[in-house]
Amino acid sequence: MSARRRFWILFALLALVGAGLVIAGLWLTSSGLLPAGLVWPGALLVFLAAHAIVWLALERIWLGPSTALAREIQLLIHANAERPLTVPAGRSLGPLWDAVVALAEQWRRSRAEHELALVEALAKVRQQQSRLEAVLRDLSDGLIACSADRRILLVNDAAVRILGALPELGLDRPLDALIAREPISHAFELLRDRLREEGPATAGAREEFVCATAGGDRLLRCRMALILEADGDASGFVLDFADATERLGRIEEREARVVRQIEELRAPVAALRAAAEVLEHAGSSGAARRTALLEVLRHESVALSERLEALCRAAEGLARGDWPMADLLSVDLVRAVDRRLAETSGRPRLTAVGPGLWLHGDGYHLCAVLERLARCVHEATVQSELDLEARSHGRRVELDLVWQGDPVPVGTVEKWLEQLIDPATGHYRLRDVLARHGSELWSQPHARPGHALLRLPLPPPNRPQVGERQRRKALPPRPEFYDFELLARAAARAAPLLERPLGELSYVVFDTETTGLRPDAGDRIVQIAAVRIVNRRLLSGETFDALVDPRRPIPKAATRFHGITETMIHGRPPIEIVLPQFHRYVGDAVLVAHNADFDLAFFRREEERLGVCFDHPLLDTLLISAALHDHLPAHSLDDIAARFGIVLIDRHRALGDAIGTAQLFLRMLDLLEARGIRKLGEALALTGRIADLRRRRAQEFGNRRAASA
Numbered sequence: 154m155s156a157r158r159r160f161w162i163l164f165a166l167l168a169l170v171g172a173g174l175v176i177a178g179l180w181l182t183s184s185g186l187l188p189a190g191l192v193w194p195g196a197l198l199v200f201l202a203a204h205a206i207v208w209l210a211l212e213r214i215w216l217g218p219s220t221a222l223a224r225e226i227q228l229l230i231h232a233n234a235e236r237p238l239t240v241p242a243g244r245s246l247g248p249l250w251d252a253v254v255a256l257a258e259q260w261r262r263s264r265a266e267h268e269l270a271l272v273e274a275l276a277k278v279r280q281q282q283s284r285l286e287a288v289l290r291d292l293s294d295g296l297i298a299c300s301a302d303r304r305i306l307l308v309n310d311a312a313v314r315i316l317g318a319l320p321e322l323g324l325d326r327p328l329d330a331l332i333a334r335e336p337i338s339h340a341f342e343l344l345r346d347r348l349r350e351e352g353p354a355t356a357g358a359r360e361e362f363v364c365a366t367a368g369g370d371r372l373l374r375c376r377m378a379l380i381l382e383a384d385g386d387a388s389g390f391v392l393d394f395a396d397a398t399e400r401l402g403r404i405e406e407r408e409a410r411v412v413r414q415i416e417e418l419r420a421p422v423a424a425l426r427a428a429a430e431v432l433e434h435a436g437s438s439g440a441a442r443r444t445a446l447l448e449v450l451r452h453e454s455v456a457l458s459e460r461l462e463a464l465c466r467a468a469e470g471l472a473r474g475d476w477p478m479a480d481l482l483s484v485d486l487v488r489a490v491d492r493r494l495a496e497t498s499g500r501p502r503l504t505a506v507g508p509g510l511w512l513h514g515d516g517y518h519l520c521a522v523l524e525r526l527a528r529c530v531h532e533a534t535v536q537s538e539l540d541l542e543a544r545s546h547g548r549r550v551e552l553d554l555v556w557q558g559d560p561v562p563v564g565t566v567e568k569w570l571e572q573l574i575d576p577a578t579g580h581y582r583l584r585d586v587l588a589r590h591g592s593e594l595w596s597q598p599h600a601r602p603g604h605a606l607l608r609l610p611l612p613p614p615n616r617p618q619v620g621e622r623q624r625r626k627a628l629p630p631r632p633e634f635y636d637f638e639l640l641a642r643a644a645a646r647a648a649p650l651l652e653r654p655l656g657e658l659s660y661v662v663f664d665t666e667t668t669g670l671r672p673d674a675g676d677r678i679v680q681i682a683a684v685r686i687v688n689r690r691l692l693s694g695e696t697f698d699a700l701v702d703p704r705r706p707i708p709k710a711a712t713r714f715h716g717i718t719e720t721m722i723h724g725r726p727p728i729e730i731v732l733p734q735f736h737r738y739v740g741d742a743v744l745v746a747h748n749a750d751f752d753l754a755f756f757r758r759e760e761e762r763l764g765v766c767f768d769h770p771l772l773d774t775l776l777i778s779a780a781l782h783d784h785l786p787a788h789s790l791d792d793i794a795a796r797f798g799i800v801l802i803d804r805h806r807a808l809g810d811a812i813g814t815a816q817l818f819l820r821m822l823d824l825l826e827a828r829g830i831r832k833l834g835e836a837l838a839l840t841g842r843i844a845d846l847r848r849r850r851a852q853e854f855g856n857r858r859a860a861s862a
Contacts, residue, residue, distance in 0.1 A: 221784045222253060228782070229257055231823040233798040293395075295373075298380065300389040303328040303337060315373070315396045316366065320738035323695040325659045325687040327740070328392075332373065336364035336517045337392070340377045342492065343485055343516060345387045348379060361479045362517045363397065371398045478590075480614040481516050483543035483552065489520045490541075494527060501531035501539050510543040511614035512550040518586045519611075521574040525583060526554055526594075526607060529569045534558045542606075548613045553599070553606040560596040560605040570594060650770065651834030655822055658833060660686040660772075661738070662745040662815040663697075664807045665752045666715040668707050672755045677703035678728055679717050681735050682807035684815050685742065689822065691815050697738045698808045700725045715805045728759055736765040743833065747790050747814045749773040770833060774817055776840040779847065781824050793817050 228236060295312035299305055305326050316322055321330040328337065340360040347358060360377045374397040380389040487505040494500040503523075527539055540555040570584040587593060592610050599606045663683035669676035683697040700717070702725045712718055746752050749771055756767050778788040782796070794801050794813060797820050803809025830836055 222249070224782060224784045226253070226257075227824055227827055228796065229260070231827050232820045233796065235261070235798055236796065292393075294393045295395065296391065296393050297328065298389060298391045299328050301341070301387065303334070306389065312394075315371075315394070320697060320734060321740070323685060323687075324692060325685075329367065330740075331367055332392075333365050333367060333369075335521075336362050336375070337377075339489055339517045339520055340375075341379075341387075341390050343489060344377065344379050344390070346485060346488060348381075348385075348387055352385070359479070360516065362515060364517065371396055373397060478513055478515050478612075480511050480513055481519070483510050483512060483541070483550075486516070486520055486523060486552075487541050489516075490523045490527065493520065493524045499537075501527050501537050503527055504538070504540050506540045506542040506555070510545060510550050512543070512552075513612040513614045514590050515586070518574065518581065519590070522583050522586050522609075523552075523554070525572060525574050526569065526609075529572075530554060530556055530561070530607065533561060533565065546610065549610050550613060552609040552611060554609070555599055555601075555604055555606045557604050560598055561607065563595075566594055566596055566607075651832065651837070653833055654831055655825060655833060655836060656689055659742040660745050660815075660818070661697075661740075661742040662686060662811050662818060663735075663739075663752065664746060664810040664814065665755060666711075666717060666805070666807045667755060668703050668705060668711050670751075672758050675705065676755075677701075677705060678731075678755050679703050679707060679711075679722055680715070680807040681731060682811045683735065683738065684808070684811050686745075686815055686819065689819060691812070691819065693812065696808060696811075697735060699731045699734065701731045702727050715807075729763060732756070732759055732763055733765055736767065739767070739769060742769065744769045744771045745774065745814065745818050746771070747774045747810070747817075749775075770837060772818070772836060773840055773844075774814055774821065776843045776847075777818075777821050777825070777836070780839050780843045781821065781828070790814065790817075 292309055292311050295315045296307070296309040297305060297312050298307035305322075305324055305328055308322060308324070313322060316331055319331065321327075328334075340362055344358055344360050358378065362375055362377075363372060364375060365372055373394040375392055375394040378391050379387040380391060382388045484505050487503055491503045494503060523541070530539060531537060534556055536556040536558060538556070540553075542553040542555055544551050544553065570587070571582055574581055574583055574586060583594075587609070590611055594607060594609055596605060596607050598604070661683050662685075663681065665678050665682075666680040667676050667678050678701050680700050681697070682699070685692045685695045700722050702722050704727060707717065707719055707722070744767065750773075753767065753771070760766050774790075774793065775788050778793050782788070785792075785796075790810065790813065791801065791804075794817060797817060799813065799816050799820075801809065801813040804813075825831070825836060825839075830839055
């Protein structure tokens with residue numbers, strides 16, 4: 154029977170029931186068998202009951218099947234195109250199901266043709282991408298590309314070798330966790346300021362500097378260049394670097410040894426020269442031979458002293474040729490120093506005086522030295538207005554830090570030179586940085602009455618000194634790297650997390666294996682594994698996988714389930730080490746898991762004791778499936794994978810299940826957006842409602858079982 158005939162029959166029956174009730178009521182009241190006060194309320198109740206029966210029939214015939222049909226179409230479009238439509242029993246919608254099935258088959262054929270054309274079109278792109286990846290992979294220097302807020306966009310293999318395979322190293326992770334922030338920020342701001350003032354002509358500018366890793370265990374020799382957008386603005390930077398720890402350490406050791414040996418010679422040479430001068434002026438009573446010997450002694454001691462001084466100067470410059478330095482403009486230094494000073498209250502204010510001059514040096518360390526000196530002068534003189542004046546003196550450039558007041562005593566300057574310039578630079582003192590620049594520091598009165606200065610002579614630039622910056626020939630545009638869509642997300646990070654679009658978030662999809670199902674009864678974790686999703690891409694190369702020593706036997710039933718034996722966890726780190734490592738791996742990402750409450754129950758038992766807290770936003774694929782596919786009863790990982798046409802590999806091992814869950818979650822993102830759920834807050838609200846509904850159903854089921862017992 155067709156759906157249309159069923160509708161006609163239902164409404165005809167409803168009309169007959171209504172007419173029959175009216176006729177029966179009139180007959181009963183007219184014949185006096187029943188009073189009207191009883192007949193018409195009863196007729197109304199019967200008529201409402203008939204309406205309810207018809208409504209339930211409509212629900213069964215039309216509303217339920219139409220909802221199921223909508224869910225099946227969403228699965229077909231957004232999740233699994235190869236999955237056949239599940240036609241409900243009875244096929245209450247009649248020919249509509251046949252039409253939808255035919256349309257789905259036609260859509261599959263069109264989609265297959267489109268995908269084939271897309272594969273062919275992308276083949277050339279992938280070929281070019283593979284060539285680029287091969288070039289980046291074979292580079293001996295580390296290469297990291299970052300957005301303006303120092304989030305990683307690209308990492309090559311050499312960077313992993315130099316920095317180590319750290320959990321913090323990966324796409325969309327903060328660079329600050331790997332390399333000291335201050336030198337990176339300084340170089341980026343310096344290049345961006347130069348770009349704003351000079352325009353596209355500086356597109357190929359580079360900034361060289363030395364900085365330490367975040368842990369301070371290695372020194373890196375770095376070069377930075379900007380990533381420019383079509384509008385000419387800097388949206389990020391590329392950093393190439395090499396491990397210079399051993400090289401610079403050898404240079405420092407060699408320099409220190411040479412300087413120490415030279416210093417040991419200073420005293421006897423000076424004494425020799427002084428003795429010759431005393432003998433020479435002791436009188437003229439000596440013989441001619443004595444006079445000749447004294448002349449030789451004086452001449453040779455003077456020559457030796459001069460050679461020794463030249464050797465001292467050469468020793469001071471031993472490392473200078475190996476230390477990365479570049480041409481800098483004094484105005485840029487003032488701007489960078491003033492920006493650093495502005496981070497603290499009650500700070501001195503630095504003003505550039507006169508035209509900017511080019512000089513040659515290590516921009517970051519010079520900036521740190523000038524900042525430290527400005528603070529020292531401020532503390533010693535209580536002067537908050539300081540000038541930085543650049544002047545040429547022969548081939549060198551002198552930087553004068555000027556204030557109103559008296560010069561600083563020599564002893565005070567010596568104490569300042571022994572200070573560490575910045576914790577981020579390691580153990581370097583002001584004296585060390587000046588020595589690398591072949592410079593020294595002294596204080597004297599300024600030409601302006603009532604003013605004094607600290608003078609810092611520095612090497613001249615490699616370029617000619619002119620009144621304005623030299624224009625550089627623009628280089629060809631930098632090749633476009635993949636995954637640079639992450640650049641557009643920098644501004645969005647300032648928005649509240651719950652308002653962020655689901656497709657723009659970074660996720661960590663995780664799973665655990667345990668000794669049992671009851672953490673409150675002593676069961677413990679034996680494996681934690683996770684994989685990252687960034688920019689809707691599953692990063693299979695950035696996984697976390699750790700076996701854990703539970704410090705208790707693994708039951709045979711658990712081993713049969715996940716395959717982890719006592720031998721496999723022997724010598725593995727305990728949860729006290731692994732869980733904090735996993736917490737660092739998660740960072741600020743959104744957590745995703747299947748049946749997440751089970752895994753988090755094991756985490757919660759350890760959080761307070763280990764000082765970690767997994768308070769990240771959490772999405773549960775089980776609850777998402779229950780919300781998206783409420784017309785289906787099964788929502789296990791295997792059921793959802795079959796629904797989406799995904800083959801799970803290494804099932805019941807934490808990493809295999811985490812990767813499978815990540816694949817499911819990526820499909821679910823499309824379905825959520827098709828349902829109008831596009832933001833994290835909306836997804837959390839949806840899963841929260843489903844969790845409450847399932848909790849109430851479980852409670853009602855428990856109550857019914859208790860009542861029947």
